[in-house]
Amino acid sequence: MDEQGVYCQAFADDVVLVFSGHNTQDIEIKANTALEQINQWGSLNKLKFAAQKTHAMLITRKFKYDTPHLNMGGKDITLVKEIKILGITIDSKLTYKKHISNISKKALNIYKQLSRAAKVSWGLNPEVIRTIYAAAVEPIVLYAASVWAKSLEQKGIQKQLNTIQREFAQKICKAYKTVSLHSALLLAGLVPLDLRVQEQAKLYEAKRGRPLEYLPDDREIEQRISFMDAEHxxxxxxxxxxxxxxxxxxxxxxxxxxxxxxxxxxxxxxxxxxxxxxxxxxxxxxxxxxxxxxxxxxxxxxxxxxxxxxxxxxxxxxxxxxxxxxxxxxxxxxxxxxxxxxxxxxxxxxxxxxxxxxxxxxxxxxxxxxxxxxxxxxxxxxxxxxxxxxxxxxxxxxCPISYIKHSIRSDTLEKWQNRYGKIPQDQLPEQLSYFYQMSNRPTKFSNKPN
The missing domain is CATH 3.30.420.10 (Ribonuclease H-like superfamily/Ribonuclease H)
Known part of the structure; x- marks a missing residue:
């Protein structure tokens, strides 16, 4: 497959093929050739690939392009606008809006069940809600964060994540619905979800051994031994x-x-x-x-x-x-x-x-x-x-991965502090406005002028 410029990745019962080319005809030739080879290999090994369950998606920035005609075993393959692979919904424009919409629905369904047992004056203990959020909700949202982290530049996606986190933050700090998102996050002690997504993406890059600004003097991260190299x-x-x-x-x-x-x-x-x-x-x-x-x-x-x-x-x-x-x-x-x-x-x-x-x-x-x-x-x-x-x-x-985690978290807190410092004081509650003024008062330990 490599000789033909085709990337192939196989899972337990799925095969993903990726083709690239300068025009539709080039992609069509590569794809049909590879599909024919796979179909022949399946026949020799008594395996049958379901052409009706096989889908293709074209990813391009061109506004005008010809639609490729793909077939497998004499049956046409349907072209779709989005494909779900390993729990990630990938769309043809790589916006990941559908994926984030799906995880938002999952998270909000958990909140709807939780809200019945957690009210302002009675119900579940805030620490129980925090545990549910950390153990169930965050993993749903942060799954494969490194893939779609760049989509956070879109305001609509940030708004969806804020909606998820606002509901849980209010339940944790026992606040009413009138409290702002920034105040609820501060009182609940939750890092904003978009910053958590960026954290997970950076951590994944670090574990993959890719260079990061957190590594001192171009040191290498302590890498785990591959199972292929471990003792039998x-x-x-x-x-x-x-x-x-x-x-x-x-x-x-x-x-x-x-x-x-x-x-x-x-x-x-x-x-x-x-x-x-x-x-x-x-x-x-x-x-x-x-x-x-x-x-x-x-x-x-x-x-x-x-x-x-x-x-x-x-x-x-x-x-x-x-x-x-x-x-x-x-x-x-x-x-x-x-x-x-x-x-x-x-x-x-x-x-x-x-x-x-x-x-x-x-x-x-x-x-x-x-x-x-x-x-x-x-x-x-x-x-x-x-x-x-x-x-x-x-x-x-x-360099241990714990050092990278600590550095990433320090960077996250700094970004959060800068973001919080830009909020107009008239949008803060009275107690938080006072806290904000006190935290920005010059002290003998700060570099701010007296």
């Missing part, structure tokens, strides 16, 4: 850990702990992130590693990276018996899951399997933080030193 289920190894409260003689004898003790820790202090690994043998520290992460990295990333470097150290060195200690239970739980797609977790699992194949013995333990375990306290001290005083280049600089 047939070769999964069981990885588990034990929980201990201390490292006294009784605990060592109970768990038969022998060999090298390797403690890992990661922390974030004063906006800086550090990682430390402390290796002990016969009660004496034999090696200490201090590593640095970028300031935008999280503590969870630090804990995972510490475990990754520790496991690599065990694999590469001649350590036949070792014990790995971490105070991050969430990290160990993630490593335990063979279905994880986290890049650091997958790297740790891969190295743990390699250690098993080398015939080395490695036991993993979770130990409580700050309970007097000497090696754990030492690692905690070293990671803070690495965060505060290490001046070398960061050892790990993959």
């Amino acid at each position: 289920p047939a070769f999964n190894k069981s990885i588990d850990y034990s929980c201990i409260d201390s490292l006294n003689l009784e605990t060592i004898q109970k768990h038969r702990i022998e060999g090298a003790f390797i403690f890992t820790d990661g922390s974030k202090i004063k906006g800086k992130v550090g990682v430390a690994i402390s290796v002990w043998e016969r009660g004496v520290e034999t090696k200490a590693m201090k590593l640095k992460l970028e300031p935008f990295c999280t503590v969870f990333q630090a804990e995972m990276y510490a475990l990754d470097r520790a496991v690599r150290h065990i694999k590469d060195k001649n350590i036949q018996k070792s014990n790995l200690f971490s105070d991050s239970k969430s990290s160990l739980d993630l490593i335990k899951r063979h279905t994880t797609t986290h890049p650091l977790a997958c790297s740790i699992r891969k190295n743990l399997i390699a250690i098993q194949k080398q015939g080395k013995a490695l036991h993993i333990f979770w130990v409580k933080a700050h309970v007097g375990v000497e090696g754990n306290e030492r690692a905690d001290h070293l990671d803070k030193e690495a965060a505060l005083y290490k001046r070398t280049k960061a050892d790990y600089d993959a």
